[in-house]
Amino acid sequence: MAIRHVLIVDDSRLQRRILSASLVRWGYVVTEAESGEDALEKCAENPPDLVLSDWMMPGMDGLEFCQTFRQMPRESYGYFILLTSKSEKEAVAKGLDCGADDFLTKPVNGAELRARINAGERILQMERELTEKNKLIGTTLEQLQTLYDALDSDLIEAKKLQQSLIREQHRDFGAAQVSLLLRSSGHVGGDLVGFFPISATRIGLFAIDVSGHGISSALMTARLAGYLSSAAPDHNIALRIQEDGSYQALPPSDVVGRLNRIVLEEMETEHYFTLLLADVDLSTGRVVMVQAGHPHPVVQRADGSTFMAGVGGMPVGLFEAAQFDQSELTLEPGDRLVIQSDGVTECPDVCGEMLDDEGLMTILSDLKEIKGSAMLEALVWRLADHAGHEDFPDDISAILLEFRGPSEQAG
CATH class of the missing domain: 3.40.50.2300 (Response regulator)
Known part of the structure; x- marks a missing residue:
């Protein structure tokens, strides 16, 4: 009663x-x-x-x-x-x-x-x-808030761990310098960029974009980082150790093909990913790369002119019979190579219009005098101006390779 x-x-x-x-x-x-x-x-x-x-x-x-x-x-x-x-x-x-x-x-x-x-x-x-x-709703909301706070704290730590996958955001190799940009749209994301030394005159570059967003994409990204590690070259599947203890790079097409088999045969996941893997010869400026579903990189010549490079290709982890074709380009002293994620070219403005390739090349032309990490930060500012805010809907990542030429090759 x-x-x-x-x-x-x-x-x-x-x-x-x-x-x-x-x-x-x-x-x-x-x-x-x-x-x-x-x-x-x-x-x-x-x-x-x-x-x-x-x-x-x-x-x-x-x-x-x-x-x-x-x-x-x-x-x-x-x-x-x-x-x-x-x-x-x-x-x-x-x-x-x-x-x-x-x-x-x-x-x-x-x-x-x-x-x-x-x-x-x-x-x-x-x-x-x-x-x-x-009262029950209030109690439930309090419990959910407690869980959310714990999850939020865990995600903040996860973001720190994901950022730690990029051991160096900038390195000067003498004949060239490499700068990296990684900015997740949430706490954690599915993008990853990095580089690894091959020899005194060669380096490897990689840019990964795992499908989806959030924790599951970030976990797959972390696993993929181990396959292209600069810290543990013995576990880097792009390298093969020689009898004298040095390392030899495998052809990028073979490396991407192996990753495709690993994803399909060993990983129980519905995720796939795009990948651009490049082998850069610092003594000649020759770049051999596979563009597995990743956006076309941009080459900016010393005079400021730009063009899109690469031949495209299928993403990794979709089809067993996928073929990954290599393409080549040669950088001259003063040239630079920009490898960006689709979060850059597909960044929408307030009306929903994407930046697209032409918009990116326009920005790069405007920023041609800015070097290194400062150029990548300036790129983010320009994207924010285009979008009207800094809360981008997709992860933003990029690699900037600035080629000086073999005369400046480090000892």
């Missing part, structure tokens, strides 16, 4: 006794008050579920008592019925404005009183159920 405790407020002792007798017979616990002031004290001591209050009383009348009753702090709603001889619509409206829920005309009819209390019982029962559900 939602209604157990009933407070009767009436300056007439006889009226209180008549109502109390019926209510006690029906199984309610009854408290009596002879005035509005007395009723407020009893409400403070033991809040009732239902109040039956006379309208006309000396001192504080029923309306004043109802208004004050509504202002009292309570854990649950208290139902209020005014007893009155008034039946005019204006009086009823005034009573409702003061907080009354229902009315009973005096003298009170027992059957009508029972019916009004039953109506109040239904309303209070719904209110109690709603309160319990709200």
Whole structure:
């Protein structure tokens, strides 16, 4: 029962006794008050579920008592019925404005009183159920917030770990310098860029973009990073150790083909990824690369002119019979190679128009005098200007290779 405790407020002792007798017979616990002031004290001591209050009383009348009753702090709603001889619509409206829920005309009819209390019982029962559900929702939300905070903390740490996959964001090889950019659209992402030494005159470059976003993409990215590691060349599948302890690079097409088999045969995943893998000869400027579904890289000549390079290709991890063709280009002193993810060229403006290849080449022409990591940071600023904000919808990653020429090759 939602209604157990009933407070009767009436300056007439006889009226209180008549109502109390019926209510006690029906199984309610009854408290009596002879005035509005007395009723407020009893409400403070033991809040009732239902109040039956006379309208006309000396001192504080029923309306004043109802208004004050509504202002009292309570854990649950208290139902209020005014007893009155008034039946005019204006009086009823005034009573409702003061907080009354229902009315009973005096003298009170027992059957009508029972019916009004039953109506109040239904309303209070719904209110109690709603309160319990709200408490449950509140508790659930608190638990979810705790879980979210823990997950958010874990994702922040995961972002730090993913950033640590890029051991160096810049390295000067003498004949060339390499700069890296990685900016995830969320806490963690599916992009990865890096480089690894092959010999004194050769380096490998790789740019990976795993399908999707979030934790599963980031985990696959981390696993792929191990296959092209610069820290552990023995585990780098692009390298083969020689009898004298030096390393020889395998053809990029063979390396990408092997990665394709690893993904399809050893990884239980629905993800695939695009990859650009390049073997750069620092003594000649010759670049041999495989462009497995990755965007066409941009070559910027020393005079500032730009063009898209590469022959395209299928992403890695889709088809067993996929072929990965190599292409070549030669860099001259003063040239640079930009290997970017599709998050760059597909960056939308406020109208949804993508930057596209032409837009990227325009930006690179504008930034031709800026070198190294500063150029990549300037690229991000230009993307933010294009998008109208810095919250990019996709991961942004890029490699900048700036070729000086063999005369500056480090010892």
